[in-house]
Amino acid sequence: MKLTILGCHSATPRTNTNPTSQILEIKNHMFMIDCGEGTQVALRRNRVKFSRIKHIFISHLHGDHYFGLVGLISTFRLLTREADLHIYAPKGLKEVITLQMKLSDSWTNYRLFFHELSSKNSELIFEDDQVEIHTIPLDHRIYTNGFLFKEKEGERKLDINKANEANINKAYFRKLKQGADVHNEDGVLIDNKKVTSPPKPSKSYAFCSDTAYNPDMVPLIQNVDALYHESTFVEKHKELCKPTKHSSAKEAASIAKMANVKQLILGHYSTRYDDLSVFKTEAQEIFANTELALDGKTFEI
Amino acid sequence: MKLTILGCHSATPRTNTNPTSQILEIKNHMFMIDCGEGTQVALRRNRVKFSRIKHIFISHLHGDHYFGLVGLISTFRLLTREADLHIYAPKGLKEVITLQMKLSDSWTNYRLFFHELSSKNSELIFEDDQVEIHTIPLDHRIYTNGFLFKEKEGERKLDINKANEANINKAYFRKLKQGADVHNEDGVLIDNKKVTSPPKPSKSYAFCSDTAYNPDMVPLIQNVDALYHESTFVEKHKELCKPTKHSSAKEAASIAKMANVKQLILGHYSTRYDDLSVFKTEAQEIFANTELALDGKTFEI
Numbered sequence: 376m377k378l379t380i381l382g383c384h385s386a387t388p389r390t391n392t393n394p395t396s397q398i399l400e401i402k403n404h405m406f407m408i409d410c411g412e413g414t415q416v417a418l419r420r421n422r423v424k425f426s427r428i429k430h431i432f433i434s435h436l437h438g439d440h441y442f443g444l445v446g447l448i449s450t451f452r453l454l455t456r457e458a459d460l461h462i463y464a465p466k467g468l469k470e471v472i473t474l475q476m477k478l479s480d481s482w483t484n485y486r487l488f489f490h491e492l493s494s495k496n497s498e499l500i501f502e503d504d505q506v507e508i509h510t511i512p513l514d515h516r517i518y519t520n521g522f523l524f525k526e527k528e529g530e531r532k533l534d535i536n537k538a539n540e541a542n543i544n545k546a547y548f549r550k551l552k553q554g555a556d557v558h559n560e561d562g563v564l565i566d567n568k569k570v571t572s573p574p575k576p577s578k579s580y581a582f583c584s585d586t587a588y589n590p591d592m593v594p595l596i597q598n599v600d601a602l603y604h605e606s607t608f609v610e611k612h613k614e615l616c617k618p619t620k621h622s623s624a625k626e627a628a629s630i631a632k633m634a635n636v637k638q639l640i641l642g643h644y645s646t647r648y649d650d651l652s653v654f655k656t657e658a659q660e661i662f663a664n665t666e667l668a669l670d671g672k673t674f675e676i
Numbered sequence: 677m678k679l680t681i682l683g684c685h686s687a688t689p690r691t692n693t694n695p696t697s698q699i700l701e702i703k704n705h706m707f708m709i710d711c712g713e714g715t716q717v718a719l720r721r722n723r724v725k726f727s728r729i730k731h732i733f734i735s736h737l738h739g740d741h742y743f744g745l746v747g748l749i750s751t752f753r754l755l756t757r758e759a760d761l762h763i764y765a766p767k768g769l770k771e772v773i774t775l776q777m778k779l780s781d782s783w784t785n786y787r788l789f790f791h792e793l794s795s796k797n798s799e800l801i802f803e804d805d806q807v808e809i810h811t812i813p814l815d816h817r818i819y820t821n822g823f824l825f826k827e828k829e830g831e832r833k834l835d836i837n838k839a840n841e842a843n844i845n846k847a848y849f850r851k852l853k854q855g856a857d858v859h860n861e862d863g864v865l866i867d868n869k870k871v872t873s874p875p876k877p878s879k880s881y882a883f884c885s886d887t888a889y890n891p892d893m894v895p896l897i898q899n900v901d902a903l904y905h906e907s908t909f910v911e912k913h914k915e916l917c918k919p920t921k922h923s924s925a926k927e928a929a930s931i932a933k934m935a936n937v938k939q940l941i942l943g944h945y946s947t948r949y950d951d952l953s954v955f956k957t958e959a960q961e962i963f964a965n966t967e968l969a970l971d972g973k974t975f976e977i
Contacts, residue, residue: 387754388716388747412747413714415689436779438750442743446689446713449739453688467779474775478737478768480818517781 376401376526376578376676378601381417383642383668385607386439393417393670394439395643397603398428399580401524402505407431408522408582414443415450421671425454430501432508433464434584435519441468445475452483459486463500465518466491492520497595511595513586515620521583523595529574537570578676581636584643587616588626593634601676602636603668605643609657612647624654628661638676642668677702677827677879677977679902682718684943684969686908687740694718694971695740696944698904699729700881702825703806708732709823709883715744716751722972726755731802733809734765735885736820742769746776753784760787764801766819767792793821798896806830812896814887816921822884824896830875838871879977882937885944888917889927894935902977903937904969906944910958913948925955929962939977943969 377400382393394411398421405427407414418425425447433441441464451460460483462468469489476482490500492510495518501508504527511521530552538551543565547557556567581596584605596602607621616623622630624641631639639662641654648654651667658665666674678701683694695712699722706728708715719726726748734742742765752761761784763769770790777783791801793811802809805828812822831853839849844866848858857868882897885906897903908922917924923931925942932940940963942955949955952968959966967975 386750388720388751390717390721412744413717416691416714419689420691436776437782438747438776438780442747442750443713446739446743449687449743450689465779467775471772471775471779474768474772475737475739478766478772478818479739481738517779 376524376580376600378580378603378640378674378676379421379423380642380668380670380672380674381414381421381423382411382670383644384670385643385645386437387646388412389646391670392646394442395434395584396443397582398423399524399582401578401580402526404430404506406508406524409434409440409584410442410444410447411439412442412446415447417670418447425451426456426458428460429458430461431463432522432582433462433468434513434521434582435515435517436465436467437517437585440585444468445472448472448476448483448487449479449481451485452481456483456485459488461488461490463490463492465520466493493518497523509595511581511583511592513583513592514589515585515587519585521581521586521592523579523581523599525579526577528577531567531571531574533571541565541570543570580676583630585621587620588622588630590630590633593630596630596634596636599634599636601638601640601674602631602634603640603642604630606641606654606658607643607645609648609653612645615645624657625661628658628665631658631662631665637664638674639665640668640674641665677825677881677901679881679904679941679975679977680722680724681943681969681971681973681975682715682722682724683712683971684945685971686944686946687738688947689713690947692971693947695744696735696885697744698883699724700825700883702879702881703827705731705807707809707825710735710741710885711743711745711748712740713743713747716748718971719748726752727757727759729761730759731762731764733823733883734763734769735814735822735883736816736818737766737768738818738886741886745769746773749773749777749784749788750780750782752786753782757784757786760789762789762791764791764793766821767794794819798824810896812882812884812893814884814893815890816886816888820886822882822887822893824880824882824900826880827878829878832868832872832875834872842866842871844871881977884931886922888921889923889931891931891934894931897931897935897937900935900937902939902941902975903932903935904941904943905931907942907955907959908944908946910949910954913946916946925958926962929959929966932959932963932966938965939975940966941969941975942966
């Protein structure tokens with residue numbers, strides 16, 4: 376799994392920072408998460424192939440998380456895209472996008488599917504053979520979801536030498552990979568674990584932005600390999616967290632610790648901080664394995 | 677009059693170019709013309725004070741001319757703007773912007789006025805003591821206006837020594853500046869021209885993008901000091917002009933020549949051209965005083 380940070384700053388514009396957008400590469404998928412203004416240029420800068428993006432997940436309808444989407448949709452048309460595009464977003468986005476397309480008399484030459492979200496409970500919103508994606512209800516000023524990306528557990532690894540030694544017909548190899556015990560040519564039941572080893576551990580990534588400190592999410596993100604959690608402020612400005620429904624770095628770290636995640640990635644920094652190291656220092660007092668998201672940075676998960 | 681090019685390229689995104697937006701400084705006003713995606717960052721890069729922008733003119737509702745506007749409106753709120761903001765744009769923009777504000781539950785803390793345009797004839801859309809602004813109907817795939825910015829003629833310059841020599845009471849000085857003949861203390865009518873000289877010539881700027889070759893605009897832009905006219909293509913790709921309703925550099929130059937403008941500024945280049953000098957070379961065969969718009973370039977008019 377590879378995470379590319381296209382942008383990780385909060386709304387106020389600056390010449391050298393981008394609002395929220397990420398690309399998650401997982402099992403041959405290239406998922407986009409959020410799409411603030413300027414994301415299409417950030418895609419170019421990070422040399423991401425536009426055509427590989429087939430699914431876009433929008434957390435909420437504050438501008439710094441989606442104002443770049445309509446431009447990206449228009450650009451896909453200019454680039455003569457043909458592949459379907461699926462957008463998962465809070466209810467209302469479809470109306471905005473279709474109104475803008477109507478006013479510009481510019482329709483897409485590819486199929487555009489809106490999957491509008493309105494549930495306040497976690498939902499399974501995408502699933503195929505290898506991946507599943509669930510929403511993570513967050514606590515922000517408007518309806519907001521995080522997203523949990525999980526690889527499905529793969530097949531067990533078969534040791535062919537051992538299977539042959541155990542005199543198992545190769546017709547049963549598939550069943551062995553799926554974890555079943557099978558009878559060998561002599562009619563003896565062979566314990567699966569004697570000829571296979573566990574599958575590669577399946578990875579998971581949780582994206583949680585924007586949100587107030589919200590322990591309700593902890594059961595949903597338990598043990599994930601990487602958690603991106605917003606930290607708009609540090610504790611010094613804690614009084615700003617409550618009215619804006621954002622988190623401090625310390626709060627993000629507390630969530631990471633409670634959920635026993637393997638790695639915490641911070642982001643969505645307020646522009647008041649010129650030196651971002653204050654976020655990392657504050658979080659690491661609670662949760663050691665903390666990294667800072669930075670525009671253009673990648674994480675191998 | 678000073679023109680700052682924030683962006684002057686057509687829609688396809690690149691890392692080093694911006695879609696259309698300009699700032700025109702004229703008689704203490706700072707007018708914004710068009711507002712493609714990323715304009716607020718271009719404003720920062722060009723050190724334009726956000727608070728000085730009180731009037732924004734949108735030519736048409738293709739994304740590369742207005743997708744940056746909603747972000748700018750949101751940023752004005754974050755910056756706790758209090759001054760009124762007036763937006764002149766084709767009908768439909770108000771619906772888009774208000775829908776997006778409704779969905780984000782983010783209203784402005786300043787007054788936002790939409791002046792929606794739908795006339796196919798040239799209209800006076802702004803006027804104060806010193807400036808007037810008219811629409812220039814253009815010929816594009818959707819409803820589109822250019823804009824003509826004109827300084828009003830100033831007062832005549834009074835030569836106070838000559839007025840005193842002519843024995844004119846200073847109570848009449850205001851009338852003299854306004855061009856009237858007045859009686860002196862001896863009851864003699866004094867010819868205005870004997871004691872005043874003509875006002876500074878008033879400047880004018882015409883913005884014409886996007887448009888097909890459209891000689892109908894010529895009477896409206898006659899003799900302007902500077903004409904910005906789109907040139908998406910050069911003649912080599914003339915076959916693309918008609919279906920897209922864009923102009924070639926040669927066509928832009930022909931309009932400039934017919935309208936007897938003082939200077940032509942080209943822009944809205946298709947991304948197919950890496951070397952922009954082809955536009956200038958082509959236009960200068962018809963109209964010598966041609967310059968290329970470039971992101972970040974300024975023109976003293």
